[in-house]
Amino acid sequence: MSVSSRSIRIGSRKSQLALVQTYWVQAELQGHYQDRQFDVETMSTQGDKILDVPLAKIGDKGLFTKELEVAMLENQVDLAVHSLKDLPTKLPDGLMLGCVTKRVNPADALVVNEKHRDKQLETLPEGSVIGTSSLRRLAQLRHHFPHLSFKDVRGNVNTRLAKLDAGEYDAIILAVAGLERLDMADRVHQVISSDISLHAVGQGALGIECRTGDQEILNLLKALEHKPTRDRCYAERAFLRELEGGCQVPIGVNTHIEGNMLNLTGMVASLDGQQMLKNTISGPCEEAEQLGRELAMQLRNSGAGAILAEIFAQIGRE
């Protein structure tokens, strides 16, 4: 490689989790391409600034990605590292999902206040206050544990843990992946089984966004691509894309691959957790996105459309 080749600029949010993920990508790229230079540029996104409004009410998609996307389109950075679950299923013109990295555990975790260290989700006392800002977690936990109460919690992972430890909540729900990446796996009190809670689309994987057709970047990113994760996440994202409207909705998934067969389970719930529709589809990995769309249509035909219409109306009204 010629010494005059340009340095590659990686865009990142400033949260501790975002930085850990971005520095990991930078180190991996540097390891594969030792004669290239990779620089990190950080910026705050809207999602980092608006902390007093429940996430579900902020209709704007791409709350955590927009500033990074503008920077790519204006040629200030060349790629952006995201938690794939925060990356909208529809990207702006001129940008694409260039790479999906190997997924770590996509499950949710129960994290408890010290006073409940001998408890599990199943044994928390009636009325315990559970912090979550995800409609998906809320609906599924309400469905299985109607005796618990739920309260919104915002802020980055560290802020949420501080609120939990200060006694504002009896327990909170966080992604296992985030805690592990932050070196806080010891805070995972219970890994919540997929029988209780299906995870978010893309949870546990990183998505790297870049300019459409920027072949130099796309070639570099091939070194970090993990095909099984990509197939799973493409199926999950197609499922979500087909169902979601203008706001966050209670949708969960689970995927696994056996040989060349991809298995996708999808769930749509009402906000109170009373109604819950779940179905599974399988087919060849090459048809990942078709499988996601097909499962979405199946669920829509069996009543998910009505559940989602009700949610859009409720969130709009409040």
Ligand SMILES: NCc1[nH]cc(CCC(=O)O)c1CC(=O)O
């Ligand atoms: N919305 C915030 C967010 N985005 C990604 C993660 C965790 C890492 C991941 O899911 O890949 C988290 C925190 C959480 O849900 O606990």
